[in-house]
Amino acid sequence: MTKKRLPLLIFVLMILSACEKNGTNSNLEGTTDSLIQITILYTNDEHGWFQETSNTNGAAGLTGLWKNKEGYDGSDKFLVLSGGDMWTGAAASTWFQGESMVEVMNAMEYDAAAIGNHEFDFTVSVLNQRLEEMDFPLLSANIIEKESGEIPEFAQPYIIENVDGIQVGIIGLSSTSTPYTTFPAYVEDYEFTSYTEALNEYAPKAVADGAKVLILISHLCVSELKDIADVAKSNGIYIMGAGHCHEVTAQNYNDVIIIGAGDYMEGYVKLDFYYNFTKDVLQDLNYETVYNDDNNIDDDVKTIVDYWIEQTDAVLSxxxxxxxxxxxxxxxxxxxxxxxxxxxxxxxxxxxxxxxxxxxxxxxxxxxxxxxxxxxxxxxxxxxxxxxxxxxxxxxxxxxxxxxxxxxxxxxxxxxxxxxxxxxxxxxxxxxxxxxxxxxxxxxxxxxxxxxxxxxxxxxxxxxxxxxxxxxxxxxxxxxxxxx
Ligand SMILES: [Zn+2]
Missing domain, CATH: 3.90.780.10 (5'-Nucleotidase, C-terminal domain)
Structure with a gap:
């Protein structure tokens, strides 16, 4: 199909280059443009570490921090996104094949997660079970079922979320290393295809479906994201979430913002920006990495975490x-x-x-x-x-x-x-x-x-x-x- 370009493309370069990390919203003063603010809260490689540890406050601390520091209220203007590898790691997640982690992430109201290699660790049939329990979709535009040549049912290449009246397209990518970074037999029916081809195919489709803003969430290392930054940009993607290499970063690379939140729910990346309806551009991007060591414990999430820790203790005895x-x-x-x-x-x-x-x-x-x-x-x-x-x-x-x-x-x-x-x-x-x-x-x-x-x-x-x-x-x- 012919590639449609986002109209914001011509403006965004200029705006991004003027934007500084943790910058202020000074451009907004006196403007008569119609603006909508969108805030992304990003984690990756959670690996089932929802419990409190000697290092961090786990999922309850993260949620508390989001609510107290970022004003997170679960409303539409927040996008809570994961770069994948949600489970396999802490016993409290591994023993229950990720079920406990799904319950925690549902309570935190995640909007979408990219499919990581470890999502396959308990077989595709268990992954499908998890998906039934999940209140959010799994995204990957580069997994192809060998038999049908199609994206498998457990994955969606992208979704369109309505954020305060703007259509935001969120595209997912999975690591091409997946066939040897999970149990190979579990993914032998699938091919993990080229990142570039997947973006060139699905970004225009998301735009054709009405997306005004495109965000990539991925289980790709930062170095891999840098390799595809130009392709992303040519498709109107200026925000890319990383995963798999457990990197902590929030950086502007050739006018594309690359974010990674490390691992184990020890922190997150907050990225916010305004969508300018009048000019059809993104503006005033702010991004920072935040460590999860403040004492903001969310009681609702803590109740779920405590329940699964008790279940785990029962198993370990x-x-x-x-x-x-x-x-x-x-x-x-x-x-x-x-x-x-x-x-x-x-x-x-x-x-x-x-x-x-x-x-x-x-x-x-x-x-x-x-x-x-x-x-x-x-x-x-x-x-x-x-x-x-x-x-x-x-x-x-x-x-x-x-x-x-x-x-x-x-x-x-x-x-x-x-x-x-x-x-x-x-x-x-x-x-x-x-x-x-x-x-x-x-x-x-x-x-x-x-x-x-x-x-x-x-x-x-x-x-x-x-x-x-x-x-x-x-x-x-x-x-x-x-x-x-
Ligand atoms: Zn991984």
Whole structure:
């Protein structure tokens, strides 16, 4: 279709270049133009962190801050937007596959969210369940269902919101990295297509549908947004929300405002501007990043947060097994237990490699509860699967612990056969270790398989399956043979 240009395009450059961060609205004095103010409150990469932490006040604090500092009243003139990755992270969200987070975001009255890679972490069928619970839509203009060639039903390329009588088009984009930053099998039916093509197709459609102002919300890093800034501008988009890289920013890049609110609900970006009806332009843009550490707690949101924290506590008290004696976090038995547990979930893997630093507490004699295992393996790390040669394995393991192999008296697999330098092995490690430039994993395998399985989950599942008790305690199943 032919591309329609927004009439505001010719004016906006001049206005943007005159605009300063946190600038005042001095242009407005004495004007007779008809003006409507729009305020965007933006978060991204929330990852289920709605609870209060030692760092920030969570969702209740954020909402309180919006109400007290920004005058947020849930009315039309506010657009509350997310750049995606709403869940997977905090246990209170992960255990409930995002359901708790949706309830919190509904109470905060989000208007739309871009689709992040982690939205797929619990399968598309769970995503559809979440969508039914959501009071706001999921946006992405660059996900195509392979079979139909269409945007899948769970996504909308854009929406048009009526803000005080102005039609505001909000377009979404998802990261093209999604097929390997969530469980790949969950998104194998979809293609994540070019950002440029998606904008060139859907921005004109939004304009044809009546949008006077266009805003992009995305699960794209700031560097990616900079790459498409010119395309966005040529389509009349002057405001772009980032995600995925957890960046805190509010900047003018070549006359496009790029915003990112970091992560974990630790802050937000406030961006406001006037739409000038008379001249059909945006003017007087103000934007700032705000940290969520003020003591403004919204009671309604806090009630919902407290409910889900209680539910989570109830789940974490689940008894998984029984230990007759303490198992020290510094013991060979503990190292072997953690390394071997991954084979329970990935029986076809040859070797597991992790670090002792990821193991953080002892298992105490008595009931072994889920909260102990959460304390033992507390980080939000997931398992990645690599294909490495024997020689590469040998070059990677210095200072680390492992399962499926030993270096005691030579390099052997657990069945006693020697590790062949040229043979290729299926190796599991964490995304954390994979990302360390001081280790060689990424250098040897550029295309890891991100399983999305939390590094703790196999141990939880294995413990349950062992069904240990005081008459048959976990200690009976420990391997005390040092492998290094
Ligand atoms: Zn992401």
């Amino acid at each position: 689940e008894v998984l097994g029984y230990a007759s004696e303490d198992i020290s976090r510094f013991s060979v038995e503990m190292y072997n237990l953690v390394c071997d547990s991954w084979f329970y979930t990935f029986p076809d893997a040859d070797i597991t490699i992790t670090n002792t630093g990821g193991i953080r507490q002892d298992i105490f004699a008595g009931d072994v509860k889920l909260e102990t295992i959460v304390g033992l393996l507390p980080f939000e790390n997931t398992i990645v699967e690599l294909e490495l040669t024997g020689l590469e394995v040998k070059n990677c393991i210095d200072g680390l612990i492992y399962g499926g192999m030993t270096t005691a008296g030579g390099y052997f697999l657990s069945d006693g056969s020697p590790i062949d330098d040229r043979a290729v092995y299926t190796v599991l490690t964490t995304d954390y270790l994979y990302s360390q430039s001081s280790l060689s994993f990424a250098q040897y395998d550029h295309t890891p398989y991100y399983t999305s399985v939390h590094y703790r989950q196999p141990l939880v599942d294995w413990l349950k399956s062992l069904n240990t008790s005081s008459s048959d305690p976990l200690n009976n199943y420990l391997d005390s043979q040092s492998r290094w």
